[in-house]
Amino acid sequence: MRKVDVLVIGAGLLGCFTARNLVRYDIDVIVLEQHDDVCRGISKANTGIIYSGYDHKPGSEKYKLCVQANEEFDQLCRDLDVPFKRTGSLMVGYGPAADRVIKKKFNDGLQGGIKGIRLLEDSEAERMEPALRPGITSALYSESTGTVDPWELCIAAYENAASNGAVFVFGAKVISVKRENNGFTIGTESETYHASAVVNAAGLSSDKIREMTESPDVRLYPTSADYIVLDKDSGQTVQHIIFHEGEDGKGLTLVPTVDGNLLIGPDTRPSPEEEIIAEDMRTAAEGFDALRDMCEMVVPGLDLGRQIRTFGSMRPNPFKVYEENGVVLRSDKSIKDIRIMEEDGLLSLIGIKTPGLTFSNVLGRLTADKAASYIGKAELRADFDPVRKGIIRARDLTLGERADMIAKDPGYGEIICSCMDVTASEIRQAIRRGADDFEAIRRRTGCGMGKCQGSRCRKRMMDILRREG
Numbered sequence: 001m002r003k004v005d006v007l008v009i010g011a012g013l014l015g016c017f018t019a020r021n022l023v024r025y026d027i028d029v030i031v032l033e034q035h036d037d038v039c040r041g042i043s044k045a046n047t048g049i050i051y052s053g054y055d056h057k058p059g060s061e062k063y064k065l066c067v068q069a070n071e072e073f074d075q076l077c078r079d080l081d082v083p084f085k086r087t088g089s090l091m092v093g094y095g096p097a098a099d100r101v102i103k104k105k106f107n108d109g110l111q112g113g114i115k116g117i118r119l120l121e122d123s124e125a126e127r128m129e130p131a132l133r134p135g136i137t138s139a140l141y142s143e144s145t146g147t148v149d150p151w152e153l154c155i156a157a158y159e160n161a162a163s164n165g166a167v168f169v170f171g172a173k174v175i176s177v178k179r180e181n182n183g184f185t186i187g188t189e190s191e192t193y194h195a196s197a198v199v200n201a202a203g204l205s206s207d208k209i210r211e212m213t214e215s216p217d218v219r220l221y222p223t224s225a226d227y228i229v230l231d232k233d234s235g236q237t238v239q240h241i242i243f244h245e246g247e248d249g250k251g252l253t254l255v256p257t258v259d260g261n262l263l264i265g266p267d268t269r270p271s272p273e274e275e276i277i278a279e280d281m282r283t284a285a286e287g288f289d290a291l292r293d294m295c296e297m298v299v300p301g302l303d304l305g306r307q308i309r310t311f312g313s314m315r316p317n318p319f320k321v322y323e324e325n326g327v328v329l330r331s332d333k334s335i336k337d338i339r340i341m342e343e344d345g346l347l348s349l350i351g352i353k354t355p356g357l358t359f360s361n362v363l364g365r366l367t368a369d370k371a372a373s374y375i376g377k378a379e380l381r382a383d384f385d386p387v388r389k390g391i392i393r394a395r396d397l398t399l400g401e402r403a404d405m406i407a408k409d410p411g412y413g414e415i416i417c418s419c420m421d422v423t424a425s426e427i428r429q430a431i432r433r434g435a436d437d438f439e440a441i442r443r444r445t446g447c448g449m450g451k452c453q454g455s456r457c458r459k460r461m462m463d464i465l466r467r468e469g
C-alpha cells in the first residue's frame with residue numbers, strides 16, 4: 001500500500017491547481033486521474049473566459065473568488081507562461097427583457113465594486129463591434145474580462161505542480177474510498193493508497209466519489225452544451241468577447257480566442273441519463289442548429305462555412321437531494337453558490353461550474369490550505385517555485401527571433417503543421433514533457449488544431465513520436 005499525506009482525485013483544472021498549491025507546503029501529494037493525461041474532463045471543453053465578476057451575486061463565494069482571481073490572473077499567467085488576452089467584453093441586448101437583465105447586472109456589478117464596467121450610450125456598441133446586428137438597445141462593457149486557452153492553463157498547472165514534487169498517476173480510476181486507520185484507503189484497479197486527507201476534484205463524478213464514504217446530500221444533474229470553432233480568418237469578426245442576452249433568456253457567446261479563432265457557443269440542452277453515467281461529451285445536431293440560428297440573428301454576416309471543428313461539454317449542475325423510503329430524490333432547488341464540502345479530511349469540490357476556470361488557482365489554494373491545516377501543516381516551503389516555462393512557440397516569434405532560434409535549435413526551422421505554424425522542435429519538446437499520443441501533443445503544441453485538423457501533419461507528428469518515444 002502506498003502512503004501519502006494528501007491524495008487528490010482528478011487531474012482537471014481544480015485537481016491540478018489544488019496539487020500546485022498543496023506542494024507549497026512540505027506535503028506528499030499524489031494525484032490519481034482515470035485518463036492518460038490531464039485536462040480530459042470539463043476543463044478541456046468550456047468557453048475559456050476569465051470573468052470580471054459582475055455576473056455573480058455580490059457577497060457570494062463565487063463573486064469573491066472570481067473578483068480575486070481576475071485581479072491575480074495576469075501574474076498567474078506570467079508565472080505559468082500561459083498566453084492570456086484581456087479582450088474586454090460586451091454584453092448586448094435587443095429588447096426590453098434583455099435591457100432589464102443588463103441593467104441589473106450593471107447595478108450588481110457597481111454595488112459589488114467591480115472595476116471597469118460601464119453601460120454604453122447610443123450606438124457606441126455598434127461602433128465598437130460593427131459585425132453585430134444593428135438595433136442594440138443596451139450594452140454593458142467590462143474592461144477586465146479576458147480569455148485563455150483552458151488546456152494550456154491546466155497543463156501549465158500540472159507541470160508546475162509536478163516540478164515541485166506532486167506525483168501524478170494516470171490511467172488510475174478510483175473505484176473505492178474507505179475511512180480507515182486515521183485516514184482513508186483509496187483503491188484503483190491496480191493499487192491501494194492510504195492518505196491522511198483526500199481532495200475530491202472528480203468533476204462530473206465528484207458526487208459519486210463523495211458517496212463512497214458519505215450519505216447522499218448533493219448530486220449532479222448535468223445539461224449538455226455544444227460549441228463551434230471557426231478558422232482564424234473569422235477571429236477578427238469581433239474584437240471583444242460578446243455575450244448576447246436574448247429576449248427569451250437564451251443567448252450566444254462569441255470569443256476571439258488567444259490563438260485567433262472564433263469560438264461560438266454554448267447552447268444548453270438536456271443530457272440523457274446514459275450520457276451522465278458515461279460522462280460522454282457528445283455533440284448534437286439540434287445544439288448546432290440552435291447556435292446557427294442565434295448567429296444569424298446576432299452576427300448576420302458571419303461565414304459559418306469557416307467552421308474547423310466542434311465539441312461538446314456537460315455542465316455539472318448540483319442539486320440538494322434527500323432520501324425517502326430508501327430512494328434518493330432530487331429537490332427542486334439547484335445550488336447556486338459554490339463551497340468546499342469538508343467532512344473529516346474529505347474535501348469535495350462538487351458542481352463547480354462557471355467561473356470555475358477563472359478561479360481555479362484561487363479555489364485550488366483555498367482547498368490546499370484547508371487540507372494542509374487538517375493534517376497539521378502550516379509552514380510554507382521556502383523552495384517552492386511558482387514559475388513554469390512553456391514551450392517556445394514559433395508562431396509567437398518575430399522573423400529575427402525565429403532566425404536566432406533556428407541557429408540554436410535547427411528543429412525550429414522544420415515546419416510540421418503549416419496551418420498552426422508548429423515546428424519539429426516544439427513537438428519533440430512536448431514528447432520530452434510526457435506527451436505520448438496525438439491528442440496530448442496536439443494540446444501542448446497546437447499541431448493539428450488548424451484548418452486541416454491534422455489531415456496533413458498527423459503522420460509527420462506520429463513519425464517524430466515513434467523516433468522520440
Ligand SMILES: Cc1cc2nc3c(=O)[nH]c(=O)nc-3n(C[C@H](O)[C@H](O)[C@H](O)COP(=O)(O)OP(=O)(O)OC[C@H]3O[C@@H](n4cnc5c(N)ncnc54)[C@H](O)[C@@H]3O)c2cc1C
Nearest residue numbers: 010012014034041042043046047049174203355356357358
Ligand atoms: C459548458 C461549460 C462552459 C464553461 N465556461 C467557463 C468559462 O468560460 N470560464 C470559466 O471560468 N469557467 C467555465 N466553466 C467552468 C469550468 O470549465 C469548470 O469549473 C472547471 O473546468 C472544472 O474543473 P474540474 O477539475 O472540476 O473538472 P474536470 O475537468 O472534469 O476534471 C475532473 C477530472 O476527474 C477525473 N475523474 C473523474 N472520476 C474519476 C475517478 N473515479 N478516478 C480518477 N479520476 C477521475 C476526470 O477524468 C477528470 O479529468 C465552464 C463549464 C462548462 C461545463
